Each structure stands twice: as structure tokens, then as C-alpha cells.
Amino acid sequence: MKSCDTNFAKEVMALSKTTLTRCFSCMTCSSGCQFQHIMDVKPHAIIRMVQTGFREEALQASGPWLCVGCNTCSTNCPNAIDIPAVMDAVRQIAIKENRRIPEPNVNNFHNAVLNSIKRYGRTHKLEIMMRYKLVQRDLFSDMDIGLRMLAKRKLDLRASKVKELPEVKKLFNKAS
Amino acid sequence: MKTSAKENNESLKEFFKKININLVELPDWSCCGSSSAHCVDSELAHDLATRNLAIAPPDKPLLVSCPSCTLRLKQAHLHTLHDPELQNRFHEKWGVPFNPNLKIVHYFELLKDIDFHSLSKEIKKPLNGLKFVPYYGCMLARPPEMRHAENYHNLLESILTSLGATALDWGSGSRCCGTFLSVAKPDAITPIVNEIIQNGIDTGADCLITACSMCQLNLEIRCNLKQQIPTLHFSEVLSLAMGTNKYKRWFPRHLVDPTPLLTRLGLID
Numbered sequence: 260m261k262s263c264d265t266n267f268a269k270e271v272m273a274l275s276k277t278t279l280t281r282c283f284s285c286m287t288c289s290s291g292c293q294f295q296h297i298m299d300v301k302p303h304a305i306i307r308m309v310q311t312g313f314r315e316e317a318l319q320a321s322g323p324w325l326c327v328g329c330n331t332c333s334t335n336c337p338n339a340i341d342i343p344a345v346m347d348a349v350r351q352i353a354i355k356e357n358r359r360i361p362e363p364n365v366n367n368f369h370n371a372v373l374n375s376i377k378r379y380g381r382t383h384k385l386e387i388m389m390r391y392k393l394v395q396r397d398l399f400s401d402m403d404i405g406l407r408m409l410a411k412r413k414l415d416l417r418a419s420k421v422k423e424l425p426e427v428k429k430l431f432n433k434a435s
Numbered sequence: 436m437k438t439s440a441k442e443n444n445e446s447l448k449e450f451f452k453k454i455n456i457n458l459v460e461l462p463d464w465s466c467c468g469s470s471s472a473h474c475v476d477s478e479l480a481h482d483l484a485t486r487n488l489a490i491a492p493p494d495k496p497l498l499v500s501c502p503s504c505t506l507r508l509k510q511a512h513l514h515t516l517h518d519p520e521l522q523n524r525f526h527e528k529w530g531v532p533f534n535p536n537l538k539i540v541h542y543f544e545l546l547k548d549i550d551f552h553s554l555s556k557e558i559k560k561p562l563n564g565l566k567f568v569p570y571y572g573c574m575l576a577r578p579p580e581m582r583h584a585e586n587y588h589n590l591l592e593s594i595l596t597s598l599g600a601t602a603l604d605w606g607s608g609s610r611c612c613g614t615f616l617s618v619a620k621p622d623a624i625t626p627i628v629n630e631i632i633q634n635g636i637d638t639g640a641d642c643l644i645t646a647c648s649m650c651q652l653n654l655e656i657r658c659n660l661k662q663q664i665p666t667l668h669f670s671e672v673l674s675l676a677m678g679t680n681k682y683k684r685w686f687p688r689h690l691v692d693p694t695p696l697l698t699r700l701g702l703i704d
Contacts (some may be wrong), residue, residue, distance in 0.1 A: 327613035329573035339579035365619045372471035380465040
């Protein structure tokens, strides 16, 4: 029998500020989730893993990485559990512990966005896409869409910057 | 909205100008953190959002048009309101005390109080003949801590039908567009977007109308159906009804050209 981490639920509840012990596994969250079919472990099962202390399994699952936080599940949850907050917490623990990330492309995209915010205080979409593609070593997929967006002037060449940039930068320095 | 969805930004400002509400951009605003911040670092997400609350004029409502920014800013405000420690953090970080009375409003909250029937003089181009399906995406879904706040289901339909358009019932109006997975997992998002657009077509709609810039973009860039219908920004349609002539800058920016439809209906020249 696998060993269970009895503190895991407390850890996730403290981070997510969510009383996930209320979950009775009705699966409403997963059945309404637009992305459950691409998750290896679906939202209700992630919650179950957290409740029962299957820490390793939860931290390795792709589910939290494919959750976009659209709140469809938490709107539908009969027990008013903030499920995306649970997903945030599980994902953040995995990052903190330098776990292997099951969806590296999702993580690379988040990092590209955050680097842009750190650099400019705002998102510079063209640079985000270029840097994301470089990290992915995949320069050519979506090239057609990128070019169409450029032609339609949907991607500015120059970044719009916050004047008081140090104010934003220091948030990142503390975080790291 | 300043770049990828400039047409949304401009048409929204144009609409409010037409109804005599002057919008002033928050000077030196910074990104709310978007999905990426709360995905990897909740504290950072909170701080990125509160910077905007700190620089907002204390005596004026902070009007937000992006549904996702609205949620991030409202949630950061709510969390700070109920936590003295976060109020100290706010004061230390930004050098101004937390303003518990700051009003953060999505522009829907302004529209809901407008009686469009009484604006009949302002309505230069009724939307007669425009058959649409409303696409809210995830904008009406909220975390449980905010579930008792007022909600705006049916707002797109009620306003646009009062302007002459015909809203059609369908089941895909609140299905998420995929947000960042559109970039990170495009192959998974295309079938989802295709199904949304196809449902719109099967319902008999000429177009989808959405109030979220990101939804609009995702629906356009990820749909690969042979036959497509355009997705219009709510603000563009509102401005058209008010008889704007600025639309020439907006519609060429769409990837799915809405001009044949709008010309056919006589909404543009």
C-alpha cells in the first residue's frame, strides 16, 4: 500500500484558503470542465488525492497545469469549493519543489508572460510569443497566425512600458 | 486591449463618448498579472493587482473592461478588505493606505442601469436583422467567495435586442475559450473552438458577440472550419448602433472579416 501524506490536505488548504474537505466527490467539477479530456487526473480526482494524502500523485498530475482557472467548476460546485485555487496551490507546490513539470509548454508560456511583465510592467505579446517559441525550440508552428496578426497590427513591435517600472520589478525580486 | 484588441478598446471609448461618459485611462497602469501570475505565484498575482488599486484615484470608480482583469482586481480588493495583514502589506508596498471604498466596476455594471429604450434619439442605426449568439466565455463564472455578488447573465441579449438585434438561444455561450492553452496546447483548443463556432452556425446566427478580447482572439485564431462566422466585440456593435463612423479602423483588424455581413445589413457603408 502506498504511504499517504496526512499533512497534504492541510498544506493545500492553507495555501488555497479553501475548505476542500467539504468535497464529496460528486464530479460536477470534472463533468463541466472544458479541458478534462486532456487531463490525466481530472479536477475531482485531484481534490480526492489531496484529501487522502496522495501527495506524489497529485504533484505529478497534468490536471493542475491544464486548468485555466475559468471558474466554471467552482461556480457549479455544490459545496462552494474554490477548485482553481486548489489547482493553483498544487501547481505552486510542484514548482517550489522543482518537480518535473508534466506540461512544460504551459509553464514556459507562464514564464514568458511573467518575464515580460517584469521587463515592462505590461505584456508585450510579440516578444512573449518569440521567447516562448525559442524556449520551446519550435519557431515555425503558428508562423502563419503570427504573420496574419502582425499584418492586422494585432502585435505591436514596440513594448508599452510602465513609467514606475522599479515598483513592478521589486515585486519579482522579492518573489524570487 | 491596447494592442491585440485595439478595436475593442477604441470602440468601447467611442460608445461611452456617444452616451456622454468620459473614460480616462488610469495613468501608468500595470498588468494585473493575468492567468500566468496566479498560476505560478499567488503572492505576486496579488501584488501585481494591488498596484493598480493603489494608483487609482480614490474618489472615482475604476472601470475595467477585461473580464479577467476585473476578476483579479476585485479579488485582490476583497482579500485585502478582509485581512488586516494584507492591508499593512498594501500600505508598506505602495506608500498609501488601502482604500476600502474604492469601486471597481466592470463596464457591464454601468450598462445595466442605462435604459436603452429611452436613448432612441441616439440610436442612429438600429441593429435590425442582426442575428447573433451571445458569447460570454468564462466572464460570468466566479470563485465561490464572490458568488453572491450581482451577476449579468442575459445582459448582452437584453441590450442588443433593445437595439433591434435578434438574440438566439444556444448552449455554448459560457464555454471557456481556452485562454492560454490556445498558445500552449493549440491542438487541444482547435476542436473546442470549432465546436463553439459550429454551434453558432447551426443555431442560425450570423455572428458571435463577445465582451472579452481574449475570447474574440482565440475564437478567431484557433477556428479552422471551412465555413466560419465572425466574432464581434460587444463594444463594436454598441458603437455601430450609435451611428459611429470610426469603424473603418476596427473591422480590418478582424481575422474573420465581418464587413460583408455588416454591409448586407446596412450597418456600415
